[in-house]
Amino acid sequence: MTENAVRKVRDEIENAVVSGDLAPGERLDEVQLATRFGVSRTPVREALMQLSAIGMVELRPRRGAIVVSHGPARIYEMFEVMAELEGLAGAHAARRLDAKDRATIAAAHEGCRAAAETNDRDGYYYENETFHFAIYAASHSEFLAEQCGALHRRLRPFRRLQLRVANRLMASFEEHDAVVQAIFSGDAEQARARLRAHVVVQGDRFGDLLSAYAETARRNTG
């Protein structure tokens, strides 16, 4: 990892924000965070800048950082963009698949199956990530894979919340299965459509899920 302290602080703040430990709209004092995490201001600053880059906090010149609140609408927008990018990745994967990609995707898919069948949510969460990243890689578009990966990571906390509620594991796996069939059969447009739908569904689910969360968030930002 590039910088251990920075990464640690960044992840901690990220978790604190997602878990609601740091309320949206709350001011983030650098020295306060520094003492809280037992590091100096320098890594805290860098962490805040990274979080600002991914839109999790807002850096106001000379006036400190605040936690930005993403209402459900914005989260849905993020899933929508994710869907579009994943769709493109899937279409490319269907066209450009090689033996290695096929093996990687199949392995990840089987991992998902095992986790889904045993109703292992944490396992599925992990295998699901592997599965999606395998598709990104199979697009053979480095930049697209990076963009997908970055957005995937940003949506990670929301995805994770999702697996806690509905019994979506089996449904998700079956969607995966349809996607895999499309990709393996080289049907680019079907792969695109199915992946897009698979991701948009997650956004839809979240619209409901996050209403309460967003209400809280919205209260704090005014």
Added chain:
Amino acid sequence: MTENAVRKVRDEIENAVVSGDLAPGERLDEVQLATRFGVSRTPVREALMQLSAIGMVELRPRRGAIVVSHGPARIYEMFEVMAELEGLAGAHAARRLDAKDRATIAAAHEGCRAAAETNDRDGYYYENETFHFAIYAASHSEFLAEQCGALHRRLRPFRRLQLRVANRLMASFEEHDAVVQAIFSGDAEQARARLRAHVVVQGDRFGDLLSAYAETARRNTG
């Protein structure tokens, strides 16, 4: 501005990279850059991190930063993703257009017309940017607009190169015109297709244009 020194350094490095003053693959020494720009290492580090976030430099743990070289393939990939996102923005714009959006887009479009007719390349470059950002805004998807804007900025130097060569101003304007017609008539899918094509064309043009540039770049990374 958030941080004047940081911004200054960041822009300087960015320009140096784009202008070829800093060759791809070249090591970026922090103290060297600091002395070069007359600031301390801290803002240089922050600038490098920002540049790393947009993929212009690569930060290797304990081993310094290097200028990443984007081969033509990668640039094409970037335009491809841009095309997808702009297509989505266009589709949303067509569906969600309100009077204000319509006026903004029309104004930017007329600006493009004026610049194209007088063959004012710098003017067209500027108006073109306004035009595209107007569409992003008209998508009424904050996140999508942000993503499009960020990617647009990353592609800016390559776009700029493009306008220098071909007499693409008129062609570009006519593509814009078709896009505007689709959006104003509320035809989401046509808007998507036309915008996508408009952007992909730029990527195609660049494939040719950047061959020489990319060769140089590739040599340095090995």
Added chain:
DNA sequence: TGATCCAATTGTGTATACAAGAGGGCCGGG
């Protein structure tokens, strides 16, 4: 003669100190 290991040097990662700007409170005037 080649390979491996150790040490020195270089450059990053972190901490702390200093300076400057912005916000809030207090005091004075209307």
Added chain:
DNA sequence: CCCGGCCCTCTTGTATACACAATTGGATCA
């Protein structure tokens, strides 16, 4: 009593100092 200006403080932005890790060179041993 209220409004405005000034000063103080708090926090950020920048600089510098220090420590550790990695790489590279040389030296020694096989």
